Amino acid sequence: MKLQPIKLFNLLAGLSAELGFPVSKDMLKRFLKRLGYTFRRIRRVLKKTPDPIIYHQKLDELTKLIALEKQNFLKIYFVDESGFNETPCIPYGWQEKGANLSIPSQKGRRCNVFGIMNSDNELYATTSEKSINAAFVISAVDAFADCPKRAPRAVLVFDNAKIHHSKLFKNKIPEWQDKGIEIFYLPTYSPHLNRIETLWRKCKYEWLVPNDYQSWKQLKDKIHHILNNFGTEFTIKFNTF
DSSP states (O other): OOOOOOOOOHHHHHHHHHSSSSOOOOHHHHHHHHOOOOOOOOOOOSSOOOHHHHHHHHHHHHHHHHHHHHHHHHHEEEEEEEESSSOOOOOOOOOTTTOOOOOOOOOOOOEEEEEEEESSSEEEEEEEEEEHHHHHHHHHHHEEEEEEEOOOOOEEOOOOOOOGGGGHHHHHHHHHHTTEEEEEEOOTGGGGTTHHHHHHHHHHIIOOOGGGGSOOOHHHHHHHHHHTTTTTOOOOOOOOO
């Protein structure tokens, strides 16, 4: 749905004039609820969409991989990068009437995270305050490949970021294959197929709270606490595809 900007005051005034009686904000909310509307976060979507043929081809391949995972033949790990900074991602919260809750906000320092996660809440995360490049990703995948705890047959699901298609990255694929790791690329413009996106959303909008933004150290400590305790204290229940 494409949203058109409109001021609430003008909307209420227009409805009041149309209906012949004053319409308040509370009346409008009750009416919308009766129609089945709910107040929730508006999702951001990409401007571009994937090629439908390639999308369905890739989705079919991913579905087959999931079927093999259910047969315990392999394990699927979803891979992605994300960043956390001192600009809060908390859009609203309960506040005492008449009081304004504020959170310190400033740009500059950033904690970047490269994550490898499966649907059983198993996470391998590497952090850095520097930009994530192909060399960083390769180093993290190398560490994962040498980890004795990971599944012996693994499929890493990547999006189509440039660093994932770099010559440096692709030159490592045969080496990873020798260690039982295959690389699978999602169709373009399809972040909804990458389950680790849910982890980033949970971190930024649910698990990080206003007090975590009081200082850069406090924020970093909480980010590392979440990453280190994902699967125990912090979990996600994934639906089937």
